[in-house]
Amino acid sequence: MNRGRVEQVGSPQEVYERPANLFVADFIGSSNILMGSLVDCIDGVAAVRLDSGALMNAASELKLVPGQRVAIAIRPDDVQLIPEDTRQQDQNRLFGRVTKVSFLGTHRQIVVTTGDGTEVTIRQSLTAAGELPSPDEAVSVNWLIERSTCFPMTEE
Numbered sequence: 001m002n003r004g005r006v007e008q009v010g011s012p013q014e015v016y017e018r019p020a021n022l023f024v025a026d027f028i029g030s031s032n033i034l035m036g037s038l039v040d041c042i043d044g045v046a047a048v049r050l051d052s053g054a055l056m057n058a059a060s061e062l063k064l065v066p067g068q069r070v071a072i073a074i075r076p077d078d079v080q081l082i083p084e085d086t087r088q089q090d091q092n093r094l095f096g097r098v099t100k101v102s103f104l105g106t107h108r109q110i111v112v113t114t115g116d117g118t119e120v121t122i123r124q125s126l127t128a129a130g131e132l133p134s135p136d137e138a139v140s141v142n143w144l145i146e147r148s149t150c151f152p153m154t155e156e
Contacts, residue, residue, distance in 0.1 A: 046150035
């Protein structure tokens with residue numbers, strides 16, 4: 001519910017994994033929100049030029065118009081932390097430095113800040129997590145296109 005209006009009806013898993021709009025994505029659980037402008041949207045994949053200048057891709061089932069202000073939402077559980085010097089081509093890859101590492105019981109949370117000040121939060125299971133990164137360590141983050149969603153900034 002948002003100001004007395006039902007935003008989405010579905011199972012808890014459906015609402016969490018496929019939010020209907022940006023409000024739901026940010027209200028149910030936490031999300032990384034990256035702002036930008038739509039370059040194009042073809043076959044359910046939105047190409048977005050982030051405000052930082054980076055080009056990212058995200059899933060979108062919505063009708064979007066090139067040039068439109070949009071936001072990409074990515075759950076912290078869906079972001080992967082990889083060493084900066086890893087040589088691989090990822091369409092959705094941002095570079096930054098570790099600014100915070102927190103132990104949260106069954107998982108740890110890592111905040112990476114990019115050169116333009118964008119913060120990206122990663123949540124890793126303690127059982128699946130590798131070596132803990134050091135504060136100020138240069139790293140990169142990436143995510144799968146299908147695990148991110150593009151939403152328009154203004155909703156009708």
